[in-house]
Amino acid sequence: MEDGVDHLAFERNKAQFDVEDMKIIWAGSRQDFELSDRISRLVASDPAFRKDDRTTLDRKELFKNTLRKAAYAWKRINELRLNEQEAYKLRSFVDQPAFTDLHWGMFVPAIQGQGTDEQQQKWLPLAYRMQIIGCYAQTELGHGSNVQGLETTATFDPKTDEFVIHSPTLTSSKWWPGGLGKISTHAVAYARLIIGGEDHGVHGFIVQLRSLDDHLPLPGITIGDIGMKFGNAAYNTMDNGVLRFDHGFTGYQRRKIFCIATRYSAVRRQFGSHNGGLETQVIDYKTQQARLFPLLASAYAFRFVGGWLKWLYMDVTERLQANDFSTLPEAHACTAGLKSLTTTATADGIEECRKLCGGHGYLCSSGLPELFAVYVPACTYEGDNVVLLLQVARHLMKTVSQLGSGNKPVGTTAYMARVEQLMQYHSDVEKAEDWLKPNVVLEAFEARASRMSVACAQNLSKFANPEEGFQELAADLVDAAVAHCQLIVVSKFIEKLQQDIPGKGVKKQLEVLCSIYALFLLHKHLGDFLSTGCINPKQGSLASEQLRNLYSQVRPNAIALVDAFNYTDHYLGSILGRYDGNVYPKLYEEAWKDPLNDSVVPDGFKEYIQPMLKQQLRNARL
């Protein structure tokens, strides 16, 4: 394999659609594509942003390296006069979790969203210029999901007109906030508001943590990093912190893996050589396709539901401004459920992709171990995924209970209004191709979701105490919530396909991917569809037959479909996923860069190994 050669060119020539057109669809618009393309190339071409040495650095070196990159990124953002959107893209393509993520993603939005006018005027200009650096300090050692259980207190002192923030117990120590451990000068800290001895529940307070001159913690504040986390490098670039107040005073990557696993599956060959010819590309094994292509389809499905979520957010914001709260509970359930569904599927998908890449997927140079370690906590932070699904289930139970009351279900629960019809539904699929009809798929998903919700509601009604019933039936409720959320993703993919989609062959590919996504879910959750009586066993096997046909259709397009993500090799950070497919020489080259290969004879040989070989361990100093 030579350098400068596109080893995947034969794969790219097979594509039945125009990959440049798909890049635009993937990005959302030509403008979004051009922006991402420009900024990702800017980052990739700047040696200051190199990241291939990350897994070999010790924690202190890694952390300092993160600080340097964050400072350099901010310098470039100012020098190039990047706007907010460009700056956000630049930080994303630097691709190294840092305190700045929390500053811009949680601290600033918390002040914008929850601060008073006075607080906004005081703190936002400083935060925008990074003259103060902030974090979001909510979780405590004793409580994460249960926000109402937080123990930190903020007691109003009328004599000084100040809030006294205090950590009364060990378990009240703030624990986990990113950027808190070593860097943040300020925090939006959540504490119980106590006025005149009365507890007014949990509120956010802007608290200064460190001196703006010498960075030392302010009096009464004990602060530090919570220690090493999962994996090498990975999230260890972040100073997740611990904080205790002793009466101190006060005043917010999944597609990479699919790209890596798809490209490598086309490069990797095992068995099947005839008369000394080439062996079989592992991507041509049907088992590889059945594991890989649903993941590829999910990347597109989640991309489109993500675009729709943006719209939902804007819609709810506009309504709130007009004092219209009618869609808020449904929008909350929707965002909570989709966060849970997509992060769980992606975390599981990363491990599947590692296995799809065989042994080499276990090497840090594959990029997969680091991606795994960085990504998996997303199932926990910003709301534990099971806790979030239980919130969705509560909303679904409320929706079902109100069905007869004239309270019409809105948005993504609107299908529930047809519950009587959906309870009578029996799929009319007779042949495998029937499963390609969007309405056939949609109705089956609607019937399954509504029947699972109705069954839960019926079982709940058997309990004298509804809360006891909710606890007892929690696992079934979570399954019902998952069914509802999967319906949302499938329906939004289908809606996207009803729009005008320009570009040669693009729409056809998206139709194939949409069918794969939906039929794979149906295959995986066949038990749900059968036990609720939405489909019969024969129709289940017709869906599996159609799925196999669809895998054959996507096969020639697989490489082009991941090329459409338009990732630079820098951003992808994986030898297995290289655009040019030149995997083996680069893996070999990379191995020699490991610090263990700095010397031919390893440190420790003389003291420990030589005495063993020479049968002199008895006298050795161990």
Ligand SMILES: Cc1cc2nc3c(=O)[nH]c(=O)nc-3n(C[C@H](O)[C@H](O)[C@H](O)COP(=O)(O)OP(=O)(O)OC[C@H]3O[C@@H](n4cnc5c(N)ncnc54)[C@H](O)[C@@H]3O)c2cc1C
């Ligand atoms: C990498 C990382 C970064 C983070 N960054 C921040 C940050 O910047 N700021 C911040 O404030 N916090 C941060 N956190 C904390 C994060 O928000 C919490 O970890 C999260 O909210 C989950 O809470 P927990 O850890 O208490 O889990 P727990 O709630 O203790 O969950 C433990 C188990 O109990 C289950 N469980 C909990 N409640 C229920 C229930 N009612 N019914 C059924 N099952 C239940 C959960 O499903 C889970 O299986 C971060 C965490 C991580 C891992």
